[in-house]
Amino acid sequence: MSTKDVLIVGAGPTGLVLALWLQRQGISFRIVDQGSSPAQNSRALVVHARILELYRQLDLADELLSHGYKLPATNVWVDGQHCARIPLGEFGTGMTPYPFLLIIPQDKHEEILEKRLNSLGIFVERRKKLEKFLDDGSGIYATLVGEDDGTESTCESAYIAGCDGAHSAVRHTIGAKYEGETYAPFFYIADVETEDQESPFYNGEAHLTFADNLFNLIIPLAQKRRIRLVGTTIPKGSDQPIDDSHPPPELTLESVLPNIKKTSGIAIKNTNWFSAYRCHHRVADKFREGRAFLVGDAAHIHSPVGGQGMNTGIMDAINLAWKLASVIKQPSMPEESRNKLLDSYQSERRSFALSVVGATDHGFTVLTSPGFFSHMLRTWIIPYLAPIVTRFQSTRSEIFRRGSQLVCSYRDSPINQSDNNGGKIQPGDRLPWAETETSDNFSTLSGISWQVQVYGEGSQDLAKWCRKRNAELAVFKWESRHDQVGLKKNVAYLLRPDHYVAGIFDRDFESEMDEYFSSRCLQLLGPR
Structure with a gap:
């Protein structure tokens, strides 16, 4: 049996950030993950200004900037016609030291975080699954199982943090409801290399393309000729009532190529990664139960609109880290005061998660709904009104403040x-x-x-x-x-x-x- 202050379950960006912030405050912990390695694909791309501000605490911001790409602008296309260019470069001027949108693939982001953790002599224990845990009011007794040999071990800790994603074992154990809905369209993401370098879509800027009820979002990556391609589709047979208990239809890049051709017509040379899934928007009804906490996707999941999910989870981790450190370092703190401080994690972060889910749900609905009003928004209002309203600094500042999570209060x-x-x-x-x-x-x-x-x-x-x-x-x-x-x-x-x-x-x-x-x-x- 090992004894630590905190057991962190899950070693994505959220778990790694929680580990780094706890370590800096002198808190002991173990961090375990079911996977055999860090992320091997780009997944989440956007790191917002508020995260970079907080990363300055551990001197991480400059390293991310050196590997990332500042997105200069977004273009809007309708039925193959260029309708608008919205410069993003300095939307947040005067509001933050990072007045831009930083593009950095999640695998590189995780590599930077884990490398920093390793430099401190701390390593993620991989291929370890949380089987169960008991909270007896005075501590956590967790059973961990090695995925390779089935060996069981016990970890005793003061607290447990579930950073273990949408299928969180910690959330299931504390009986938290995961309330929300599943979207009908399937979302696909592809990290691809392109052929036709003369195409207007390869100019180092983002492009949002609409055709009928389809859309593609094209985001340049730091590597030359590589882009992130995002879109939605409704495969045959999946327009029936949603039943998450049955496996969804299998989608491949080939199956969505007709949609890609219709919306953007880009020529794909190589595919480095492709993933298709149904999106959900859900928020747990509680982020804390006794000595157990839910962090990141274990507590809330969003549509990918605006790149808010990972950033919100990182904010969760930093919020929780200093509060855990405070109560762990003050063992004589009265129980009422201890609970008031730890309960503030839920009251602060759940409220913000609900607001983010509401905003991303609205954005996703606009992008994917087949209705007349959404169609008008996509083909007329967004392309022609957006360039006009974003000429005003007050509008640009408000858009940036909300999108970059500076709005969080x-x-x-x-x-x-x-x-x-x-x-x-x-x-x-x-x-x-x-x-x-x-x-x-x-x-x-x-x-x-x-x-x-x-x-x-x-x-x-x-x-x-x-x-x-x-x-x-x-x-x-x-x-x-x-x-x-x-x-x-x-x-x-x-x-x-x-x-x-x-x-x-x-x-x-x-x-x-x-x-x-x-x-x-x-x-x-x-x-x-």
């Missing part, structure tokens, strides 16, 4: 400051990004720890309080840019380890922050 979180002074920025919001003369206000957020930021002048008493409580203090010279993004002068912003504002204090800084931590039985754990 926890204003209703039970761990926020109870009273606040109003204003544009509220407890639960992401700290707004602002450039400084030499860098930006995110440059001080490298530690996974609580931090106090002041824009203007920080008092000696506040500096003394931070030293005494083991909190970082960052004071930035006041600039007009700070006012423009909603920050207030000479106000103390208390930041959680995941960069969200926990409280805003503009009067008696020290006593109000003392009250914040004491009423929640939280300790200010220093950076690592």
Whole structure:
């Protein structure tokens, strides 16, 4: 039997991120996965700005950027006619240090994460399946089975995190319902190499093509002549009522080539990967049961529209990691306070997952519905209205804010400051990004720890309080840019380890922050 603080089940991007963030905070864990190797194909492609911001904490953002591709624009085609070009390059200008859409295949993404974990002397235990686990209220007792030899072993841990995908064993064990629906169309994804380099679809930009009720999305990969091809189809016999208990019809690239020819006409030379499946949109009715947590696809799955699924799961992992570390490092924390902090994972992340699923469901319906209104949206409204409205910076900013997950906010979180002074920025919001003369206000957020930021002048008493409580203090010279993004002068912003504002204090800084931590039985754990 082995004993760890956390047992992580599943080693996709979500599980690997959870492992890295726990390790950085000094938490012991095991990470197991049923598969024999990391991802071998491109799968999820998009890494959004909010993830890159958080990756700065572990100095991972620059490495992803070096292997990724910044998507410059999206083009819209209807029945073979080019209707619109929407530049994406700097949609998020002034909002984030990463004002673009980064394309990086999931296999490369996972490789970077796992390589970092390995450099710390930690390795994924592969070909290990979670057979069952027992939560007795004081700990987790999990039975693991080796897929190669059937050998059973037991792992005792304080907590278990199910990062084990849509068919999660952890979710089944805690009895969480997986509520939602299955879409009628089949979704196919192909990673292909192309032949005709003179085609307008091979210009390094994305292309959304419509023909009748069909569509193709063409996304360039960093490698020359390779593209991601996405589309939907309804095979013969699959237009009957959906029954997930029966295997779906088998689809091949050859079976969808007529659709591809009709929508885009691209010539395919080689196929590196092809996958077809029915999409679902589902959210578990609970993300926590006792000492067990659901993270990523185990808790929610989405249509692929907008590339939100993997990014949402990574955000789950980072949210959970600092909360688990807080309770594990504070064994004397009262049970009520411990539960309040851990329950905030569910209240914060489930609410956001529901909003993301709603948005992606609407987008997928527009792209795939055979109805008249959806047809009009695809062939007239989107192609001709989108270029007009995206000329305005306010529209571009709002689109980017929502698509890149900068919109994520926890204003209703039970761990926020109870009273606040109003204003544009509220407890639960992401700290707004602002450039400084030499860098930006995110440059001080490298530690996974609580931090106090002041824009203007920080008092000696506040500096003394931070030293005494083991909190970082960052004071930035006041600039007009700070006012423009909603920050207030000479106000103390208390930041959680995941960069969200926990409280805003503009009067008696020290006593109000003392009250914040004491009423929640939280300790200010220093950076690592």
